Amino acid sequence: MPRKLQIELFLLDNLIWVLLACFFLLNALITPMFATYGNLVNILYHSAIMSMLVLGQGLILVSGHLDLSLESTLVFAPGVAMLLATRWLPFQLDPVTTIILTLAIGALVGLFNGVCIAKIGVNPFLQTLSLMIILRGLVLFLVPLSIFPLDKVYTFAGQARMIGNIPVAVPIVFIIFLFFHFIMQYTAFGRHFVATGGNARASYISGINTGRMVIYAFVIAGFLAAVAGLLAAGRQDSVSNTMGEGMVMLAFAGAILGGASLEGGKGTPLGMLGGALLLGMISNSLNLLGVGVTLVYATQGALIFVAIVLDRIRIKRRNYLLHREQVRRLLIQEQGG
Amino acid sequence: MGHQDGDAPPEANPDDTALKLQGISKIYPGTVALHKVNINVKKGEVHGIIGKNGAGKSTLVEIIAGITTPTAGKIFIGGEGYDSLSRIDARRKKIAIVPQEPQLILDFTVAENLFISDYTRWGWLINWQGLYTRAEEIVKKANLHINVRVRAGDLSVSEQQLLLVLKACYVEQSDIIILDEASASLAQRDEELLYRIIRERKGGGCTILFISHRAEELLKVCDRVTVLRDGHSISTKNCRELDRDKLSDLIVGEKFCRHIKVDQGQLKKDLGETVLAVENLTRLGVYQEISFQLKKGEILGLAGLRGSGRTEIFRGIVGIDHPDEGTIFVNGQRRCYRSPAAALGDGIVYLPEDREREGLISNLSVRENLMLNALDTVKRGLLLNRSKESRAVADLIKELDIKVASPEQEVNQLSGGNKQKVVVGKIAAAGPQIFLLDEPTRGVDISAKQGILNIVRNSLCREAGIVITSPGLEDLINICDRILVLHRGRITGEFLRGNLRESDLFSAVQGGAQEKCPGLVASYVS
Numbered sequence: 001m002p003r004k005l006q007i008e009l010f011l012l013d014n015l016i017w018v019l020l021a022c023f024f025l026l027n028a029l030i031t032p033m034f035a036t037y038g039n040l041v042n043i044l045y046h047s048a049i050m051s052m053l054v055l056g057q058g059l060i061l062v063s064g065h066l067d068l069s070l071e072s073t074l075v076f077a078p079g080v081a082m083l084l085a086t087r088w089l090p091f092q093l094d095p096v097t098t099i100i101l102t103l104a105i106g107a108l109v110g111l112f113n114g115v116c117i118a119k120i121g122v123n124p125f126l127q128t129l130s131l132m133i134i135l136r137g138l139v140l141f142l143v144p145l146s147i148f149p150l151d152k153v154y155t156f157a158g159q160a161r162m163i164g165n166i167p168v169a170v171p172i173v174f175i176i177f178l179f180f181h182f183i184m185q186y187t188a189f190g191r192h193f194v195a196t197g198g199n200a201r202a203s204y205i206s207g208i209n210t211g212r213m214v215i216y217a218f219v220i221a222g223f224l225a226a227v228a229g230l231l232a233a234g235r236q237d238s239v240s241n242t243m244g245e246g247m248v249m250l251a252f253a254g255a256i257l258g259g260a261s262l263e264g265g266k267g268t269p270l271g272m273l274g275g276a277l278l279l280g281m282i283s284n285s286l287n288l289l290g291v292g293v294t295l296v297y298a299t300q301g302a303l304i305f306v307a308i309v310l311d312r313i314r315i316k317r318r319n320y321l322l323h324r325e326q327v328r329r330l331l332i333q334e335q336g337g
Numbered sequence: 338m339g340h341q342d343g344d345a346p347p348e349a350n351p352d353d354t355a356l357k358l359q360g361i362s363k364i365y366p367g368t369v370a371l372h373k374v375n376i377n378v379k380k381g382e383v384h385g386i387i388g389k390n391g392a393g394k395s396t397l398v399e400i401i402a403g404i405t406t407p408t409a410g411k412i413f414i415g416g417e418g419y420d421s422l423s424r425i426d427a428r429r430k431k432i433a434i435v436p437q438e439p440q441l442i443l444d445f446t447v448a449e450n451l452f453i454s455d456y457t458r459w460g461w462l463i464n465w466q467g468l469y470t471r472a473e474e475i476v477k478k479a480n481l482h483i484n485v486r487v488r489a490g491d492l493s494v495s496e497q498q499l500l501l502v503l504k505a506c507y508v509e510q511s512d513i514i515i516l517d518e519a520s521a522s523l524a525q526r527d528e529e530l531l532y533r534i535i536r537e538r539k540g541g542g543c544t545i546l547f548i549s550h551r552a553e554e555l556l557k558v559c560d561r562v563t564v565l566r567d568g569h570s571i572s573t574k575n576c577r578e579l580d581r582d583k584l585s586d587l588i589v590g591e592k593f594c595r596h597i598k599v600d601q602g603q604l605k606k607d608l609g610e611t612v613l614a615v616e617n618l619t620r621l622g623v624y625q626e627i628s629f630q631l632k633k634g635e636i637l638g639l640a641g642l643r644g645s646g647r648t649e650i651f652r653g654i655v656g657i658d659h660p661d662e663g664t665i666f667v668n669g670q671r672r673c674y675r676s677p678a679a680a681l682g683d684g685i686v687y688l689p690e691d692r693e694r695e696g697l698i699s700n701l702s703v704r705e706n707l708m709l710n711a712l713d714t715v716k717r718g719l720l721l722n723r724s725k726e727s728r729a730v731a732d733l734i735k736e737l738d739i740k741v742a743s744p745e746q747e748v749n750q751l752s753g754g755n756k757q758k759v760v761v762g763k764i765a766a767a768g769p770q771i772f773l774l775d776e777p778t779r780g781v782d783i784s785a786k787q788g789i790l791n792i793v794r795n796s797l798c799r800e801a802g803i804v805i806t807s808p809g810l811e812d813l814i815n816i817c818d819r820i821l822v823l824h825r826g827r828i829t830g831e832f833l834r835g836n837l838r839e840s841d842l843f844s845a846v847q848g849g850a851q852e853k854c855p856g857l858v859a860s861y862v863s
Contacts, residue, residue, distance in 0.1 A: 194701065203698065204678075
């Protein structure tokens, strides 16, 4: 394969980092106060919650499905865990148990989704749409306003800062991304997971338990949504019933910008981190430029659109390049023979 | 390979020619499907096209119907020449095609399916009453007993196929009707209906192209027949001059092409113990009472036409589509697999015939595809040992002679033959004890085919038993120790390695065995 083609393919496959670099340079030049230490830390901090949803959504996309209920799991898990810890049980739970409970509830919601989709064969869109509404409704019923204040230990992950004024949330998020990147690349589980999304039929025939892979995908995503809920609750020192509203669509945008595809089998966790950072950077720069809140929302919508179009263009361009290469090789063969 | 036009009069008066193909070639990446094919179809005749699987029949027909475009050559319809046709052009030229697989809108009624391209209308509104009346007329005319108001999906496959024939013959009012293996999915009593429709249309002045791989049927229905072999048009003959044996010889070819060097007489004596035994395996309507045994080191061929149940038996054994009855013994122990994952656990691997849809994860790399089944062998604790994996991949690539720029190359960039080798490598990597290979040589070029067969014969079968099917009988003859003949879902014959002739096997596959000894399993052991 010619070197030029290789480079072009490499750039297409890592489009997110190219975009991120371009956007960073652009902002560093035109946006005041953008390229300061404080602001960059701020971007990372504000991306943390969204990035967990992006990773969850991205992994589900890799497995060939989608999950709309993540944004409701984000509030449902900490909400129910908190209620259990403080009201429903005859005794008080300690904060660490509550944290574990939060994560477990997220994973259980995912398990329910996964089992319905993989075993009963419910359409993933309809399944998670209904769960999104059910969970949000339950939270509105159970938590009329918000639960506060929360325990220091419970809010530690979302609120505490460490050396250099870096929020604890930032390294936590980075470690989680690296962990999943490692799992996807270096374990048999990860490879079977990606293969299932790439071609479920072929994977099944190859002897992969594809149903189980799909269930794992939803469990992991539910778990990550609960982590996001933990960070969100920690940051605002309360569990409010509107947490996470409208975030799932942006999570799609982030995951697709990060290299995932609705067709499944594509994308890496590190790419998704790039997608999440790009989302955070865009909303940060719009803030700094003084764009109104309502317009920011429209801009985010535009962003989803751009993400989808870019994904199509990228795939088209890629197929075109590869097809041209094949034809070229065939012609060489013809001339040679 | 020579190709002459037989006794077809090439300089005939153009009014007499309905369709002429001149030097049609079609190249797919990695394989040549058609090579300078010439065919001359006269007006008002039933023209048969016959050839083995992979001879290029379907590609040829798709070119005529405007579904695929040829790489080179010219198509003449009624004296006008075209480089290629679109489907719309072909329809305008009154060419109708009945494809191999029934393609209907299953939730629409029978009547609606018939008239989907040509509703009876009152202005903008559909005249439902008129639609049903016309549909009933047509169905009656063909002597078919179908209620035109039921869903098409409620019909049997055979009836669905006939429905498409009716649509092509009576609704579209075409001059040239292409029936691509139309009889393959027909029940026996519906075949007679089909033949009658063909005769009736011929009387009405239509030209019919009848594609089949069943020699006997072709001789019964057609006026003239063109034989395709390996993408070449071999000859066109009048059916009156032919009988089944002559036609079989033409299809198979005079000289047997031997691609692999093996001793014909050599029969392996030192086979191991029985690894797989299948008893009375039955899936209603698909295959019946299938029994065979497979020994370690043995290569067992399953020879049969498309639809004879080869693929379905494999799928039954590994647990994709469960058999209704029968038992499977692996190493003497009774087994019933619920999924291919369970079968893999016992060392049984299945190579599906459709490599793009079922064999490969096309957007993953060659390395990832090759190791998909064998990740356990390169694990250290929970993690994969990447250097061990790279070595295993390099070994496989070398052993199978896969042409790749690097193991990290995406598998969908490879040619068909190399893709197929990746699939073979994938299932071999796990070191199984039973291989079920469904058409491992399908759609690959001659050198890749030879490579794959060599691997099967020389390395795969050392530690395992192999059941294999192939689009070409000569492949089976070259590598199998034993060949079972399947006809309409039953085992009808057995050939042992030795002095068997391809034309004997060919005629057995066509159903010859059943006629010679009805009720008995014929044995061709000599």
